[in-house]
Amino acid sequence: MRQIGLILEDGFQIMGLSALAAFEFANAELGRDGYRMTILSEHGGIVRSTLSAGIETVAFNVMPDTVMVAGELLPGPVSPGLKAYLVRAASEARRVAGVCTGAFVLAEAGLLDGRGATTHWAHARALRERFPAVRVEEDRIFMRDGNIWTSAGMSAAIDLALALIEDDHGAALARNVARRLVVYHRRPGGQSQFxxxxxxxxxxxxxxxxxxxxxxxxxxxxxxxxxxxxxxxxxxxxxxxxxxxxxxxxxxxxxxxxxxxxxxxxxxxxxxxxxxxxxxxxxxxxxxxxxxxxxxxxxxxxxxxxxxxxxxxxxx
Incomplete structure (x- = not known):
């Protein structure tokens, strides 16, 4: 069973949680727990979204198979503890992914240096200016460079999750999950955000x-x-x-x-x-x-x- 860890910070954008629904339906399609989802934060406890909805999280005392960082409406400062955890994840986890402005968090931790990455189109220029070592591809739905994945914003979290499922279990399962989610199977990573x-x-x-x-x-x-x-x-x-x-x-x-x-x-x-x-x-x-x-x-x-x-x- 693979463990998916989604990192949230106060002020996270709630659409980032949509990625977890794809893994939930993957379990239903598999007829077993192919994935275990864990919601993480640096210190654990309640983390609140921009809509003030509180989500219970656990602290960074585990290292999942796949570590995902949810985005915020406006990228904020990244704590030393979160950066250190992501540096560990880059070598210890099988995959690390940034959803939407989660790419800024990965870049702050140095995980995107010399790599290709994408983010929400409205923040692509800022990502390029703040992190010149990152090859920003602003018109992509999602990207993969080695074991680091990034995606555009909002509904692109689902496309990213479907791509991860396809990477694990093949196109047929990802297609069935997309059907359950009533979405197109899946938008290609290189498809325009527009x-x-x-x-x-x-x-x-x-x-x-x-x-x-x-x-x-x-x-x-x-x-x-x-x-x-x-x-x-x-x-x-x-x-x-x-x-x-x-x-x-x-x-x-x-x-x-x-x-x-x-x-x-x-x-x-x-x-x-x-x-x-x-x-x-x-x-x-x-x-x-x-x-x-x-x-x-x-x-x-x-x-x-x-x-x-x-x-x-x-x-x-």
């Missing part, structure tokens, strides 16, 4: 309906006429309303959706480029390559190599 749909921010239900249709039918040509039909508008009305609400043409928005889906498939690592191009509607590799160069400054093959290094697999 959703193309959220970035477009359409106001009307009709444009939202058309974009949802596009995301679910990427293999289609997705012409203006097809999208207009999904929105129940004439092509002329649709084009005018779409640009007014999103600031983009329908073709540009569809390309963003295709790029997001293609990048996720590349990060998964098991799909040939021809399959990625076909399934995301680019039709051929050359068209997909041109779109990747415009968006990311590198071709799909180059991005696939970099994602394999820092988006969920051990770095060389």
């Amino acid at each position: 959703s193309a749909l959220l970035e477009l921010e359409p106001r009307s239900d009709r444009i939202k309906r058309a974009l949802t249709y596009a995301k679910e039918h990427l293999r289609n040509a997705l012409s203006v006429e097809e999208l207009a039909e999904a929105a129940r508008l004439s092509p002329r009305q649709f084009s005018r309303l779409f640009r007014a609400e999103t600031g983009q043409s329908p073709a540009k928005a569809v390309e963003s959706l295709r790029l997001e889906a293609a990048r996720a498939m590349l990060e998964d690592g098991s799909h040939p480029l021809d399959v990625v191009a076909r399934d995301t509607g680019f039709a051929d590799r050359d068209r997909m390559r041109r779109a990747f160069l415009r968006a990311y400054g590198q071709p799909p093959a180059g991005l696939k190599r970099s994602l394999r290094l820092v988006g969920g697999a051990p770095a060389d």
Whole structure:
């Protein structure tokens, strides 16, 4: 049985606790206690979240298999005792993970020096400025560099936990746990923290309906006429309303959706480029390559190599 230790400090963000639900459901799927969860703090006792909810914790007198540090809304000072415990954990525990701004705590303890790491996008610049020895990848859901894992904020705690479960027990168990949690199995580590749909921010239900249709039918040509039909508008009305609400043409928005889906498939690592191009509607590799160069400054093959290094697999 593996022990998961989640470290909380006063002022922790309560979404960090969501990671424990994934391990709880993993036990249910396994039909046994594959994981034992322990909530830790430096001195033990009640630790309070930003919502004033109190959580009972135990002191640093154990060393779990996996040590996780929950984030705070605003990264605060790190006590000498916590830093010392994390330095020990880096060599004695099998894995150490920072959830959201928990990356700041790991960096303060020196665990991220020379490593790749991510955090909530709103704090990425501060992490980079305070800890120049850390290679900050601000647009990742989670990352793994050796035995050190970091994740973005909020719901990314679940993605990180699912990745840890997959690391322990394989993709099938992680998929079943994701289903129990009613979440996508699992967002790839290299997937952007920003959703193309959220970035477009359409106001009307009709444009939202058309974009949802596009995301679910990427293999289609997705012409203006097809999208207009999904929105129940004439092509002329649709084009005018779409640009007014999103600031983009329908073709540009569809390309963003295709790029997001293609990048996720590349990060998964098991799909040939021809399959990625076909399934995301680019039709051929050359068209997909041109779109990747415009968006990311590198071709799909180059991005696939970099994602394999820092988006969920051990770095060389």
